[in-house]
Amino acid sequence: MIGVDWGTTRLRAFRIGRDGGIRERRVVSRGILSVSDGRFAEALREEIGPWLAAGEDRVLLSGMIGSRQGWKEAPYVHCPAGAADLAAGLTDIAFDWAKVKVVPGVSGNDDAGVAEVMRGEETEVIGVLTDFEGGGLACLPGTHSKWARVEGGRIVSFTTHMTGETYAALRGSTILGRMMRDGPTDGAPFEAGVRRSGQPGGLLHHIFGVRAETLAGRLIDSDAGAYLSGILIGHEVRAGLAHASGAVVHVIGAPELTLLYAQAIAACGGFPERHDGEAAARGLALIGAEAKWN
Amino acid sequence: MIGVDWGTTRLRAFRIGRDGGIRERRVVSRGILSVSDGRFAEALREEIGPWLAAGEDRVLLSGMIGSRQGWKEAPYVHCPAGAADLAAGLTDIAFDWAKVKVVPGVSGNDDAGVAEVMRGEETEVIGVLTDFEGGGLACLPGTHSKWARVEGGRIVSFTTHMTGETYAALRGSTILGRMMRDGPTDGAPFEAGVRRSGQPGGLLHHIFGVRAETLAGRLIDSDAGAYLSGILIGHEVRAGLAHASGAVVHVIGAPELTLLYAQAIAACGGFPERHDGEAAARGLALIGAEAKWN
Numbered sequence: 001m002i003g004v005d006w007g008t009t010r011l012r013a014f015r016i017g018r019d020g021g022i023r024e025r026r027v028v029s030r031g032i033l034s035v036s037d038g039r040f041a042e043a044l045r046e047e048i049g050p051w052l053a054a055g056e057d058r059v060l061l062s063g064m065i066g067s068r069q070g071w072k073e074a075p076y077v078h079c080p081a082g083a084a085d086l087a088a089g090l091t092d093i094a095f096d097w098a099k100v101k102v103v104p105g106v107s108g109n110d111d112a113g114v115a116e117v118m119r120g121e122e123t124e125v126i127g128v129l130t131d132f133e134g135g136g137l138a139c140l141p142g143t144h145s146k147w148a149r150v151e152g153g154r155i156v157s158f159t160t161h162m163t164g165e166t167y168a169a170l171r172g173s174t175i176l177g178r179m180m181r182d183g184p185t186d187g188a189p190f191e192a193g194v195r196r197s198g199q200p201g202g203l204l205h206h207i208f209g210v211r212a213e214t215l216a217g218r219l220i221d222s223d224a225g226a227y228l229s230g231i232l233i234g235h236e237v238r239a240g241l242a243h244a245s246g247a248v249v250h251v252i253g254a255p256e257l258t259l260l261y262a263q264a265i266a267a268c269g270g271f272p273e274r275h276d277g278e279a280a281a282r283g284l285a286l287i288g289a290e291a292k293w294n
Numbered sequence: 295m296i297g298v299d300w301g302t303t304r305l306r307a308f309r310i311g312r313d314g315g316i317r318e319r320r321v322v323s324r325g326i327l328s329v330s331d332g333r334f335a336e337a338l339r340e341e342i343g344p345w346l347a348a349g350e351d352r353v354l355l356s357g358m359i360g361s362r363q364g365w366k367e368a369p370y371v372h373c374p375a376g377a378a379d380l381a382a383g384l385t386d387i388a389f390d391w392a393k394v395k396v397v398p399g400v401s402g403n404d405d406a407g408v409a410e411v412m413r414g415e416e417t418e419v420i421g422v423l424t425d426f427e428g429g430g431l432a433c434l435p436g437t438h439s440k441w442a443r444v445e446g447g448r449i450v451s452f453t454t455h456m457t458g459e460t461y462a463a464l465r466g467s468t469i470l471g472r473m474m475r476d477g478p479t480d481g482a483p484f485e486a487g488v489r490r491s492g493q494p495g496g497l498l499h500h501i502f503g504v505r506a507e508t509l510a511g512r513l514i515d516s517d518a519g520a521y522l523s524g525i526l527i528g529h530e531v532r533a534g535l536a537h538a539s540g541a542v543v544h545v546i547g548a549p550e551l552t553l554l555y556a557q558a559i560a561a562c563g564g565f566p567e568r569h570d571g572e573a574a575a576r577g578l579a580l581i582g583a584e585a586k587w588n
Contacts, residue, residue: 196406
């Protein structure tokens, strides 16, 4: 089969063998935002045409391609959601050259009953956690980071943290950004920010420390960005570990980001395991194996 | 004497009697940013000329006028700082028509040793807290809110919270702002945000709830701003009350802002007392009474 993780800014296609292994891969910056006039069928055929010609006739898509802004909306499946639940909620798409199905997103509620949704991350979480006796804690860092708890191979709850977008907004639109110059993103200033996040005073106070410490001459302008990043990621990680102190956390994503999160998780008492984005291929294979293709 | 609270965007002048009472007041949008080429002397004379002509010859300034961007930099006095400490740290300014002195800002360290500074707020805090047996907790809401603890008439410690600026950045530069329309700033959505701030998950998760609850149809776009404001102010207030549960909090500032903070403080278990900006006049009178004018 062919698995495609088709997000907002990127398309990652995998040719997957009967054993679930990746035979071939293709990554292009052809996210759904770059496809005009709804020409998703043409875009997909251009990207995976050779594999179709070679006889593949099953295509499983995950990610924002299944959102209202994508090819066809695939309604959310509510937690708990595992590979079989997601396979039962697949949405078919008309396509001339193969059977195409879209993985649904997952909806849930946090501890306080507030609504949550994810789309795309569920496939990566299933792909990774199935290997760990079907349970554990996963963290997918990003603009809107997700923390998901998996039990018995099913996502039972998850939360979203606006860490990446808040960093960009604070850096781009407040006094904090005006004193920053580019510099290393990890290292001692990042670690100092993570430590800061565990001290009294709260996030809104801690971030002012970027300015105060710079004014006091204890933080240089090329380290200020890493310090702010450490404060925000530290707050996210402490919230994620609040009821899971000492837990293994499976961090899934791009290496430069999972490296930072792994440092923060270790500093906050968790045990990080890093996984790259090919977790999506494994999740697509597992969901595809549960699907009815006839 | 004449007391002038001269900030970034506004000048508030008070003619103060020997008993410390306000005889006359004048508020103009002639902050230090609007004074070009360092013509502060002319600006001051234009604003308080009639009072000088009537015989006043002592002028005490507080606020950003004493910063590097102001008329003359008045070095910070370190905590603990009361009226006598501030009076001992006054900086003289040359002025042809009267004796002019500037109140220093205050520097300190928070519980974790991180540097803190304030300039202008110290005068308001002294003005209010002196009436309450010289002790207590003060909150000055704003772009950069301050929480100050006063003991024996002296500011012993304080913290800054970037609440107002973070609200503006999140509203102006993230997905949260794109779904907001103007609406009431207080009421049920604000209170719901304050309650949200006390639930598990942390600030970066709570703010995503503005989007999630809107998508779920449980929050309308004209209430989303008040909900976000409640989340942020709630986080600030909970941090401010962390070691002062059940405390009286003197909230000093513009009525529309102290009203919101009073609601949040009451919801978080504190007891708010609201004070308006004329606290500055009282503080200037107290500091002026301690100063050497000879």
